[in-house]
Amino acid sequence: MPAAADPLEALREEALISLSDARDDASVELWRNHWLGRSDGRLTILLRSIKDQPADQRAAFGAGANVLKVTLETALEEKLESLRQAALARLGTEGALDVTLPGRPQLRGRLHPVTQTMRDCLDAFAQMGFRVFEGPEVEWSKYNFDAARIPEDHPARDMWDTIWIDTAAGDPREILLRTHTTPNQIRVMERTPEPPVRVVVPGKCYRHEATDATHEWMLTQIEGLAVDEGVRMSDLKGTLYQFAQTMFGRDRKIIFHHSYFPFVEPGIEMAIDCFICRGNDSKCHTCHGTGWIEILGAGMVHPEIIECHGYDSSRVTGFAFGIGVERVALLRWGIDDIRHFYSNDLRFLRQF
Amino acid sequence: MKLLLSWLKEFVDVDIPPPELKRRLLDATAEVESVDYIGGDWDPNLVRVGHVLAVEPHPNADRLRLATIDAGDSPQTVVCGAPNLAVGQKIAFATAGATLFDGHTGETAVLKKNKIRGVESAGMVLSERELGLSENHDGILVLPDDAPVGRPLVEQIGDVIFDITTWANRADLLGIQGLAREVAALTSRPLREPDRGFTQSGPAIESLLSVTIEDPILCPRFTAAVIEDVAIGPSPAWMQERLARHGMRAINNVVDITNYVMLETGHPLHAFDYDLVRGKQLIVRNAHAGERITTLDGIERELAPYMGLVCDADGPSSIAGVMGGSVSEISPSTRTILLEVANWHPGAIRRTSTHLHLRSEASSRFEKGIGPGVAMAAQQRALHLFEQLTGGRIATGIIDVYPGQQPARTVIIPEGRIEQVLGIEIPAAEVRRILTDLGFVVHHLPPNRFSVQPPPWRPDVQISDDLVEEVGRIYGYDKLPITFLRGALPQPEPNPFEHMRERLRDAAAGLGFQEVITYSLTDPQSLAPFVAPGDSRRAQPLAVTNPVASQHRILRTSLRASVLSTFAANRRHEDGPLRLFEIGFEYLPTEADLPHERPILAAVLGGARTDRWGRPTNERVDFYDARGVAEALFDAIGVRASFTASEEHGLLPGHTAGVTVDGDPVGVVARIHPASADVFDVQEPVFLVELDLEALVPGLPARPDYSPPSRFPEVRQDIAVVVAAGTPASRVLDLVRSHRVKGLSLAAAIFDDYRGQGIPEGQKSLAISLRYQASDRTLSDGEVARVQDALLKRLERELGATLRSA
């Protein structure tokens, strides 16, 4: 029997051809209404007419009509899917963005490089069990100097040029802007009746100094203090070694030079090997050709300072160190002028 | 302090190269600032000692002469213009090829053979300038007569100069001998002593002089000698040269000897013209108030009672340990010398020199503490040189008034102390060797104790750990092992303040604020715009006695000026939005105590909003940006704050919100008053968020207010209520939020504030979105309607609010 002779087959061909001609969602929708519309779609009408067929043909006609319905519905789904795929493909081609254009600006802020460096230093010591304590910037002279074994009329005071606070005439108080964080050694031990003590004390300090590329009158220090039975200078070396490696690279070496601070005995200065020239450049600006960069002062806490808090200095020993945070920041980032830090030019600050 | 290698070698053999010596000194002794090589550039074959055999006129020039020079090989003829050239002199002679400083340009140049006015010159007789020794080229450098002809000049006058900065407790290192002792200990070499021998052929000293010490604390020891028949004249060239290399001008043989011995021993000496000492007696006492003396530098100085004086029968003759007086100054006519080598209290000397602004070579040594035991050796050394170099006759006997004499001190190093402190065991023999080389008398008390007597020049060594340092530094800290702290960790202490502060710091940066750190010191003009005159604490800031600059003369009692001036400075090169913050202290004066250092977060923002390209638009940042920042900061630390209209000095009324937490003030959000901003040349609207960090701590939640998310859908309703225009939105919102119904939660937010058409004059419409939710069921429409109805009745009853009709 020729296909054209079957009316259902003719309908199928007509419907599928017209669907394949649809180019967009709107014409597909028109097609759906035309063929599958709920009330007057041609196939809907056809299906409704099953009951009107002669009884002997009704079953075959009904089966053929339902097959046709499934066929058209499937074709419709496939058509919609192919239109979706085509649309997505167009999005990636005709709708492609210039991804090299800048993004919509977002608000951005950064922490000051001194804060960042301070945090990194404190983190390095936190890993070694040092807790943070803070003390006043405006300090009694007796804490800043006398308790640290720096008496008046001693030339060691020349090491700390002091900014003094004006007190009323006749006021016996001597107040200053602390020249170092060292008074907190005393403050920490005062509030710790029994060792162990293991603290770092960050904060601003002040010196009566003319500013230049390497000097500021306001500076940031971290004082470190570990006091307990069995604390040795070799432990100081280990602690500072780990600090140096954390801040300046795993291959750093450290060296102790003899030094003098009245509150420690023995006293040393620590230097790290120059990570800029590695000791190979006699004109290196960072290490001045010595191969070593002075980083900080340190030493074993003087027994008199241990004793004045009731600890027994024959059993209890301690070490202390003082780090200049700006100096660490200058070195780690190769900054050439300390004055950048507190001039607060955003063009500088935003680089860190 | 300069250290000449040649001088050092008089006392100790040095067989390590200068860079190595520098490193050892730096590791163990003192800072070595620089090392200068004198003659390092002089070719030993081309720059030598020459002998002037003949001097004849130049045939073609009046001012030039021809000299015949023997420099070890055949005599050579050179042309020379120096006026001081003379037959028989030993001079510095360079032949062609030598690298020298050009006398005119100051640059180095290679010497060439050339003809000068028709006569070929084989070389050059040198001045100090061509050798790079000084700027002096008035005449040629004349060498001592005993300089061997042909000797390389670098061997004759070359040297290495170490520039050393010593520590404040080591007066002994301000002398060559002290440094030599360090080198001896560092290199295990024997130390040689200088010659202190002399003969005493003059009259008995007691017949010439008496010395009285009135204050033995000021003056623990006073030694005095008299040298008669001194011929004042120049000191020998070698002495002058050494003084010159220490930056000291040669004056005459007497003064030069005192300076020389001071450099050598580290102990200052003072020479009086004996004939100008009235009454032939010296009295050591404190000055009387208002007493005056003219010092050797020609300045008349007024003295204070704590200053020490050396007086004669008629009055002050010298300021003790600081500077001599002109009344007894050595002059060309001086015949008899009174030589003082005395010991002074370091604190007294320092106080005197500080208050007189008179720091001398002597005072800078005495103030560091010189042991009184050292004086006699310096006295004897000087007398040796006086006898050798001035032809003087030394009186018999030396006056030695020594009220401060102490028995020899003994310091014990307890068993195991070195290891306890350093963390390394040092063999007993090495401990003994080091301390002995440094001049200590050591008794080893086995197994591992030491009884040690410090030498007189080491008053700084007082306790066992001082000795541990001596041993450790010479032994070498490079030998210390690297170990780590052992033992228990201290008890943990929670620090909610620090934790909160750092969270806020991160949150502020996250909100687009750049952190700045400004100076804690400011000036009254900057502070004034933000400090109410009646604010007794803030308006009377602490002042600095000695400011580094006038704009840093008071301690700030507000951060507002600091951040605003930083804003202004950056505005010069930033258009668009600017956001800055600082966390720092206000220093609030406190009666009879240190000031209260109150931690503050101060943030400022201003500028135009930007478009999609980051370019400024016409829309500006406003108050609600600032308030949003404050809300975000509170959210970061889990605190709920309230904002109410408020007023503060320097902030714009009607644009200022006081912020409270649980009723306590914690800060302010405001537009900075244009008049205040103008002080800092800021002409645009700028907004401030300021938080008092200490005040925030009590309001910190112990833990977050947690409830599980509901599985049931929420019901959303938007309403608009009309209230009097003056009713703060927060009152409406607080009421809605406070409306509690059992088993049901109600969240609310304002999303519009409308006045105008459709709303009666004097009223406003607030649009509020409401979200109802139950944790255990889906809410029915009827339930929501009943709750909302009750809410609207409360709004009407309590705030006179009506539901806005559509």
Ligand SMILES: [Zn+2]
């Ligand atoms: Zn380097």
